[in-house]
Amino acid sequence: MLTLESLVSLLPLIIVATTAVVVMLGVAWQRHHAGTAMVSAGGLVLALLSVPLAAGALTSPPLMTVDGLAIMGSVLVLLCALVTVALSHHYLTGYIGPREEFYLLLLCAVTGALGLVASDHLATLFISLELLSMPLYGMLAYSFRAERSLEAGIKYLVLSAAATAFLLFGMALIYARTGRMDLAGLAAGLAASPDAWTLAGAVLMVVGLGFKLSIVPFHLWTPDVYQGGPAPATIFLATVSKLAVFLVLLRLVMVAPIFDSEWLRTLFTLLALITMLGGNLLALFQPNLKRLLGYSSIAHFGYLLVAIVVGGQLAVEATGVYLITYLVTTLAAFGVVTQVSSPFGGEDAAGLHHYRGLFWRRPWLAAVMTVSFLSLAGIPLTAGFIGKFYVIALGVADARWWLVGSIVAGSAIGLFYYLRVMVTLYMPEPGMRRRDATEDWGSRVGGLTLMVVAVLILVIGVYPAPVIDWVVDLSAAL
């Protein structure tokens, strides 16, 4: 039953939803870009402050469970959304046409993500996933006058709809065989014996979620959408969307035993292998920075799949830490791309030649980018290394030598293109005119948040104990 207690546990979601409505009314009453940005940021902060309250609540709403995993997911989603809002404000100042709708779409997507992270029932899973994806089509195709953005929107829409159809069909098959929709019930119903239909349903669900996480056979859309979409939309796609979907997949594997069968475990191992290697191999000679970051995010989720394969307490902890390090690093990397290409001038500054010799023009921005790429490559003293260390520790603890070997090979290949990007920052630039971040980028809100994120990367890299303890407490509650 929906008691007051369970409503409190849903507080962050409710606050974000009300902010979306307030923004909608604001747009209807009087368009004011900075105001809208402030309101949405305020809403997100408020939601963030309400998370401890929600965590305290004992019961959770019928179709959802607000447990450690959900709390961790909500906090990360809200933080990423906050950084995206901060970065998109400066980006959108150059956009001719309605600017406030972007924040509206973003808030709706965040609501979906919060719902997805806490979902315990196939229906809420489906609804939240769609609530997350639908605004993304809009955000990606936001600057539709530029054909790349339109193309990205269309591609994402068509392929995401197909993936949702797969997911739905999978759910339907499982429902048809077990008659139960909630995960706990599913588990009991299937304890007898997983027959052909249920496994087929599980596989189809994996395909549907795999698309969203851009696991290799279903990853082809990622580079085009990352390149096409406007920078803030890409940040949101790369962080919040992947984060939420991965937590759901983790929950499915942890709770519902049909995902725990040995056969699916080998399937995930194979998927992890080809994703790690495929992601890195594709990015080797990529001249476009946004596509390169797309491939690198594919590879990183390949590493993370190891947690799904291993499962168990350590896996949840490893996922938590790895996601934190991945999010911080991706925010920094994409943040730099946003800074260099804002204010919006029709085309994002994605080509690597734009960043040649950046260090000698914007030393601190280049420093942020170097730190983020070092972290992507997993070099010590950066957050990325802690994440990689965790994943390798996981693989070794469970004696998954094939996976550990491919992590080592993948990161060795990955070094090549991360180093190539890093060194272009310091190369003496030929005389070519090139785009550049605005002179005062550092003093704007976006710039400041970017600096904070970069410092966070170093802090987590140097002293990860607090972050690890936080994740351990939350995952212990699972």
Added chain:
Amino acid sequence: MNGIPMEHGLILASILFSLGLAGLMLRRSMLFVLMSLEVMLNSAALAFVVGATAWSQPDGQAMFLLVITLAAAEASVGLALMIQLYQRYRSLDLDAASRMRG
């Protein structure tokens, strides 16, 4: 309940699903691609209904309603983008919008 056994319903839904998939892959024009997406979503909804009747629970029907609303939302956004596609490329061909590669 001696109606048609559940497997037949599921097989029908699967056939419908694969027809939608084929349409998605073969048709060039975006309009028909959106249509085949609808077919796939409806096939999933059908499977839900079949499941619901088999277990005589209302959950399946509720899911069917949700799927229909989603399909509608999907179609609206899809058509909006298709209009922009037409204005830009003067054609509905999905492959026209494929400049990003490599």
Added chain:
Amino acid sequence: MMVTPVVLSFLFPLMGTLVLAFSSGRLGARGSSVIGVGSVGLAALATLWAVLSHTGDREIITLWTWISVGDFQPTIGLGVDGLALVMMAVITGVGFLIHLFAAWYMTGEAGITRFYAWMNLFVFSMMLLVLGDNLLLLFLGWEGVGLCSYGLIGYYYQGLDNARAAFKAFVVTRIGDVFLALGLFLVFMELGTLDIATVLTRAPEFWAEGSATANLAALLVLGGALGKSAQVPLHTWLPDAMAGPTPVSALIHAATMVTAGIYLIARLNGLFLLAPDVMLLVGVIGAISLLLAAFAALAQTDIKRVLAYSTMSQIGYMFLALGVGAFDAAIFHLVTHAFFKALLFLSAGAVIISCHHEQDMRKLGGLWRKLPVAYGGFIVGGAALVALPLVSAGFFSKDEILWQAMAADRNGLLIAGLLGAVLTGIYTVRLVLGTFHGEPGSDHARHPEPGTNLITHHLPLVVLAVLSTFIGAWLYPGLGGLFPDAPGEAVEGGHTLLQVLAIGAVVAGLALAGWLFLMRRPWLDDVASKGAGASLWKLWHHAWGFDALFDRVLVRPWQWSVRMLRFDFINLIMNLPALIARGFNAGLVRSQNGRTRSYAVVMVFGATVILLALALVPGGVA
């Protein structure tokens, strides 16, 4: 650090080197030659003082322990006994005279400071070699001497073949050094110490006579000695080493360095006595080198190369003496040989400088009236070389060796020695006649400029000439006490018979040479220019073709492999992963063709593959 005469004797050259090396051009030619010659002179005086104050038994002066790890405790210690003092006397005495002559020889040459720095360093290393009381310190001197010979042979570094000769000398001697090093390792492993005295006492206890390890150790030490003393297998570097200035050849390739091998074997005589068949091998190698060098000397045109081969054959004699166990006779011959060979080389140097660096005998001639001092040096030196009876020092020492060989009834070696004596006579006469008598072959020879400086030119030659006569032989204090008794003591009779034989051989050689070169010159020339004679002459000229053999067997394959391996092919294996990654990248990137429908196809394909795997792979469907 007690300031005893011995320590002084090897510190002076070291100080000389350091002053010269770090003067970097501030010292003129005169200044550097004064320092160079002066330091060796002081060393000679210190040696003299040491000889006088020597009390007879072996005295050890330990400066400091070099390394001490577990039981590996080599020290920087100096062992002073009769043998060391004799060698020191030779090195500093003859060395001083050669340094003096070099002052005259090198006037007008560029880089005299560098020359004297190397020469002093050489004397220092040689002193260390001789004085070292443990094998590691001896090895230090051994390698130091090799480095200095590299520096000095390659003195005229502008010429590429001079540098190549120096390189060849160093590498060949280095091969010998490696054998010695292996010997050291074996000795240390077996006997647990490197100290020479303890090695000689422990060897008989630990090893039975003729046992495998004894043979191996002796063989390895012999290998080292062969490299340094230019004996048969490792001798090819000596003739090319004549590329250096003549005083260098006199000091290094006559008096001191090449005798290091003999000193080593004499010092480690205990080791060799334990391996009789290796002793025999030493004798045999001595005999072979003796004959090979003598024949080669017959067919040389360059006077320095003749002397080089004659040095090789005289050292062959010393090896022969060592082979039969006559260590004292070997050292005796070493001393006398140092005197007369240094004299011959310096006289040759005088001739060369007077005739403006003309070394080819065919271009020289008719000089005996114009260069009287050089001619006198050659006559006295030649007499000692040929071992003219009763008058020359050579006679006493060579006769002693032949007598010992006879006493040890090694008749094969004895006959080789006698034949060698005859050949020596022939090529010495050929050398003297070709250089000084007959018609001057070139305008350089027609009007030479004789050296006139009294001190730096005449004094060394005269002193050495005096030492090459019987006075030199008389000067040598018998070192019998230090060594196990030679075979000669045990046998009474037969000595006079041998002396007759030896004198006969010498006289026969001289007569034959005189007849051939004075009376039958034209006949000899046409025999040597046709058919068999010409090919024989060419074979001897190239020293029985050893050089060509080593070149084809060792040098050419090495250069070929270096050229082949210049491209680091093992590196290719390490580039393999990069190439594989590049291939995969090209393949995968093609899949990103930008068309949504092809993305959908790949997605569906992926899903169907998984579904099929679900059905087919066992365990999927329970």
Added chain:
Amino acid sequence: MILVWLILIPFLGGLLCWQAERWGEQAPRWIALATMLFVLVISVVLWLGGDFSLPGSYESQWLLEWRVPWIPRFGIEIHLAMDGLSLILVALTGFLGTLAVLCSWHEIAHRVGFFHLNLLFILGGVVGVFLALDLFLFFLFWEMMLVPMYFLIALWGHSGSPGQTRIRAATRFFIYTQASGLLMLVAILALVFVHYSNTGELSFSYDVLRGTDVPEPLAFWLMLGFFIAFAVKLPVVPFHGWLPDAHAQAPTAGSVDLAGILLKTAAYGMIRFALPLFPEQSAAFAPVAMTLGLVGIIYGAVLACGQQDIKRLIAYTSISHMGFVLIALYSGSELAIQGAIILMVAHAFSSAGLFILSGQLYERIHTRDMRTMGGLWSRIPVLPGFTLCFVAASLGMPATANFVGEFMVLFGTFPSAPVVVVIASVGLVLAAIYSLLLMQRVHYGPEYRPGPLKGPDAREYGMMLTLLVLTIAVGLYPQPLLDTTAAVAAPVAELFTDASDLAARAGEVN
């Protein structure tokens, strides 16, 4: 606490240099010099102060120790400790760091501040490697010292070669070492988890992990993981591809650091981690390691003779020298291991000297190709003299430190592996060949181009002289070095003896 300062000083100095560039070009150089001298002085003071007698059973073997928990979840702590070996290597780092700063005084003209930042970060990382005792911390410093070296080679490499080759060489260097480092990380983690399953205690500390008995098949793979990481860095032949390219492209300071210290971190890693953690497996692996060492000696020498570029030649000679070290480490004799340590120090001096000289040559004739050199003896006043001394050192001339090192290695290894020593002695002859070839092609022979060149100024002369004096000093009186490292070498040697007894007993048993 002084250990933390030893690591922090280079890092702080580096940041200071980066910011000091605003006050003019000379400021970063002086700051960098001051920093490195400070590190050197501290380590020398520690050396004079410390007593290095063999550790009694009761007090710990570490001269200084500093320990603070870092990531409690995994039992990782910042555990720094210093004993004889790490003290010497830290002092060597300080010394070579000073030389690196001095020799790039005129060579690096543009972006001086950022150059010194990278240079000092490398040295900080290396000091960290020598002091870290916690396996995680060791791995962290091991990977961290690569990044600044990568930038050093890629951005300040030799202007002579086109841009692309510099970056390719730097990337090869980075990926080779990083990937093999990851293998080591996997081995470390496996060791930790085996220990965890044995004793239920999760810890990364060196002393705790030394005792774990790892099941046989896995133990070999873990030892291999460690060995490959150190073999790539040593470098051992199949993995040596990166060294010549890195040296050919690196600036002089980079080459001095790379050859002088970075190669030594690998040897140090073997002595400290690879051998003690897996004694039995290392003993069983010893023949293979020795063969690799031999191949390294011969192959390095043959390739050194074939090179045209002077720095590539010196790089290949380093491969050959390090072959000796590898043989010594796996010979299991205390004398050989002491010799290996001396050889490491000696090789640092001689290769640093040769690289500084080739840097000075490059400043004068602007080329590294030996075909366009010749007869330089008469053209440059003092430099050829010094080159001859260092060439003599590199071919192992007695009275130089290399001779002491090499011969102690050979003396120590002879009893256990005579055949290996015989083949290694062939390496001595080859050493003579490639060293004299270097001397021949550069300084002897006919003059390629006439005209005198300027001699070394006070800075260069001072550097060369100190290096030469040190080489001769260690060559003639290595005892202070030997006493300091005696405490380290003895236990490592015993590992092998009881390991080989173990293996022998195991041999009898089955």
